[in-house]
Amino acid sequence: MPAAKINASPAFGTEDLSPAQPVVVKVAGGRITQFALTNPEGKVVKGALSADNTSWTSGEVLGYGKTYTATGSALGANGKAVAIKGTYTTVTPDTRVRVNVSPGDGDVVGVAAPVIVRFGTEPADRASIEKNVKITTTPAVVGAWAWIQHDDGLWALDWRPKGYWPANTKVHVEANVYGLKFGEGEYGADSVTSDFSIGRNQVVYANAKSYQIVVKQGCTAINDESSCAKTVATYKASYGRGDEVNDPNLVTRSGVHVVIEKLPVHLMIGSPPFTYRSTEYWDVRISDNGEFIHENPYTVDVQGVDNVSHGCINLSPESAKAYFDSxxxxxxxxxxxxSVQLSDADGDLYDWTIPWSKWLTLSAL
Structure with a gap:
């Protein structure tokens, strides 16, 4: 009859072990009768025996920079006991990479909001990180992850639906990156979750040649105004004058923008060659290249008639306040x-400028 043989994965004595790597202890030719993995303070690591008692698998992540001790015994088919003993030492990172998830807990966002999981460094192995980032939606929504470098220089995993989010969708995101290796000496600092929801469906249709914006709700398709259930408001507007004066720097970009932030008052400062400084009210930022929908009382006389702005969409004070509130x-x-399309050169949220077929190629899996 065979004696019990112990096999540990990783092998006992392993140093620089990732805290996220499961520990598995198996016995051939016998069964485990007793086993514990303890930290330096004597706390027992959670784990579970298999139904036939031939293996034990850890059930929680370990701590950084600690030595864990395995003790136990196995009974061989020959009736003799064999001791199980060994140690593991987990890695001490040079850098702990922090992770941020947006939208955040409790947020209610519009139907074009992407999920953005930002990392403090670009992972050397994107696939290993992406495997540990999960999203659950209620109801189920078709979408995909893509690796995107944002305008702050940081790499992120962005998830967006194939079409706009269904209204009132509930979303749960998990970035289970604690203990995962990002690069030499770089490991995930903490795992992060977020639970947020999608609000009502509202889309702004902004045709620069119409000199107005139209706010609609209940829209079911991208770039299809006819798919919307109702019109909420129509406001006279003035867009960038770039196409009129042949200056692409002054053109309001065509494409699907996303509302990034709302500022009741904002000091706008022009970048060279523009040197204006102007305090504007009811500012809704729609890109990071300086495009806002905001009030401008000085262009009210041409709103609905002509395009005269530096690239923003100007509304009257009353219209801007009403849109801001909605x-x-x-x-x-x-x-x-x-004449100019929105692109990655225009700021952070350019996810919707990427065709779905290309978006699917940006995952590492």
């Missing part, structure tokens, strides 16, 4: 009728 971060603003 907007959610994450709402789509579909701009059409101009």
């Amino acid at each position: 907007a959610l971060v994450g709402d789509p603003v579909e701009v059409t009728g101009t």
Whole structure:
């Protein structure tokens, strides 16, 4: 009759063990009768025996920079006991990489809001990180992850639906990266979760040639105004004058913008060659290249008639306040009728400028 043989994975004596790597102890030719893995303070690591008592698998992540001691025994088919003993030492990172998830807990966002899981460094092995980032939606929504470098220089995993989110969707995101290796000496600092929801469906249709914006709700398709259930409001507007004066720097970009933030008052400062400084009210930022929907009392006489701005969408004070109050971060603003397309050169949220077929190629899995 065979004696019990112990096999540990990773092998006992392993140093620089990732805290996220499961520990598995198996016995051939016998069964485990007793086993514990303890930390330096004597706390027993959670784990479970298999139904036939031939293996034990850890059930929680370990701590950084600690030595764990395995003790136990196995009974061989020959009736003789064999001791189980060994140690593991977990890695002490040089850098603990922090992770941020947006939207955050409790947020209510518009139907174009992407999920963004930002990392403090670019992972050397994207696939290993992406395998540990999960999303659950209620109801189920078709979507995909993509690796995107944002305008702060940081790499992120962005998830967006194939179409706009269904209204009132509940979303749960898990970035289980604690203990995962990002690069040499770099490991995940903490795992992060977020639970948020999608609000009502509202889309702004902004055709620069119409000199107005139209706010609609209950829209079921991207770039299809006819798919919307109702019109909420129509406001006279003035867009960027770039197409009129042949200056692409002054053109309001065409494409699906996303509301990034809402500022009741904001000091706008022009970048060279523009040197203006102007305090504006009811500002809804729709890109990071300086495009806002905001009030401008000085262009009211041409709103609905001509395009005269530096690239923003100007409304009257009354219209701007009404739109500001109705907007959610994450709402789509579909701009059409101009000569320059929105792109990654225009700021952080350019996810909707990427065709779905290409988006699917940006995952590491």
